[in-house]
Amino acid sequence: MTSPLASRLPFVAGAFAALIVAVLVAPLIGSSSINLARAFDASVPFDRNVDAQIFFIARLPRALAAALVGASLAAAGVVFQALLRNPLATPYTLGVSTGASLGAMLAITFGWTLPSVITWALPPVPAAALAGAMGSVLIVYWLARARSAGLSTTVLLLAGVTLNSFFSALILFVQYIGNFADVYRAMRWLMGNLDVSTYRQLVAPLPFIALAAVAFAWLAKPLNLLAAGTSAAEARGLDVQRAQRIAFFSASVITGAAVSIGGPIGFVGIIVPHLVRLVAGADHRIVLPASACIGGAFLVVCDVIARTLLAPVELPVGIVTAVIGGPFFLWLLIRRS
């Protein structure tokens, strides 16, 4: 008698291997081609090893950023879908990303600056995006709490959807009063871009992502119970309110961190969890880690396509994920029914 959990572990291992391969192979691809063996050849000093320099300094930060953002969005998608008991939920359903976008728009349009101590790790635009995301999280939480003692998922959804359109209107307003160059930059940011050129850009979001990852590890089992509804979960001994709170905050925080790195990149948070559930079942102890790994690998691949397809012109990666993800997702839907 093998447990269903154990029998699905190889899938998680495979997903993790795919992520590692993607992160190692992506930096090899680009305008100047390099060799993985030479990049890791320790016998050549680093300052004379061009392959190693291109690999570790020019391209690896970007591949890591893609992996981190993809993993965060896919895992956040899983948690939001389970929390809202709605397979159509995305990391952006509750307004986190439009809050982040509004912050970024304001920073771009009004040219906000921050003390250099902060900008070393967090330039003004990501900082404002992060602040906007956290602000919208608090507003939605406050609204959802106002009506009842627990978190009402219906109120969460309605508040999130309303906040999304409200912030979208504010974004349009800010763009309307902005000058042409700023609006152009803002539009570029909204398309989702992984223009990460140093490891430094990953330092500030990393603690948020790490914190959420710890929460996700604890959440995997409670999310399974919540799939049967809150009162069934409570009858099985789960502290439902605490689990919902942890799920809401951790998934929101990791989404905010991911959006502050790459802008509101779409589709990863919905298509990856669905794909994983289709293959590996519904147990969140499998779905969460597998989605994170596959989401990371998927975004790394999309980013390679984004920067090579029309080279030397670079496409926003958000366009690539939507163009690949949309039709793929529709095919998945049709094939299933």
Add this chain to the structure above:
Amino acid sequence: MLQAADLSFGYTGTSSSLVLDRVSVTVPGGRVTGILGPNGSGKTTLLRLLAGTLRPQSGRVLFEDSDLRQWPRRRLAQQLASVPQDTHLAFDYSVLDVVLMGRYPHLGAFQVEGPSDLAIAHGALRATGTDAFADRPFTTLSGGERQRVVIASALAQLATAGTNAAGTGFNLSDLSTNGTLLLDEPTAALDLGYQLEIAALLERLNRERGLTMVISTHDLAFAASLCDDLVLLREGRVLACGPVDDVLTEDTIRALYDVEASIHRDAASGRLVIVPRRHLPTA
């Protein structure tokens, strides 16, 4: 023993719209108590209050002589399990996944199910006749099959681990003896065959292992054959309660459902037979 004392509850919080109005019920350990009442009389609400998944506006629920609110959640869940009227899962869990969810209160936060948990789950599947579709997605089952799987999950929840070696299967003797099962219309979605099968299973769990049960139902014959005691609920108040033979009379059925019925005892089975005659216009 499960006791409700002076429970009042309303979903909107105003006293004019109370679903339950000062309800007191005693469920003796080891006995089967049925809750009868028309639609909207508060049966499901009472079960949820007894399970602790709703908090009463006033009054309290005692389980084994301590207030439900004082029970640690997991300890309570190991001894008190619920089978809701209908279960909808947001995702495609397998039947075995669903039954294993019953083991949650027995495991630590990061602990995974061990061989004994699996043995219990498979035993619970066998006990409810659902082992044939252990690997099927729960959402593809019929209403009756789903109901039996959820009962299996509740049995797995009440079973104590470690009393039998892995692979030897689950015996009813693995159930903790003071377990209490709350079932909300367990046979409503079942055909005649499965109704009898579930009734037989519940009866066996009660007679052999002393499992305490509270069952809400609209099925008078089912209640008469399975239950020791009955609670009659109408418009949020207790109309009558006590042993089946005392409570189930032509007068109480008229008062409960506005239905004229005749009751007699079937000579062959010794069971009460209720024959509804006609619905009376409400006064």
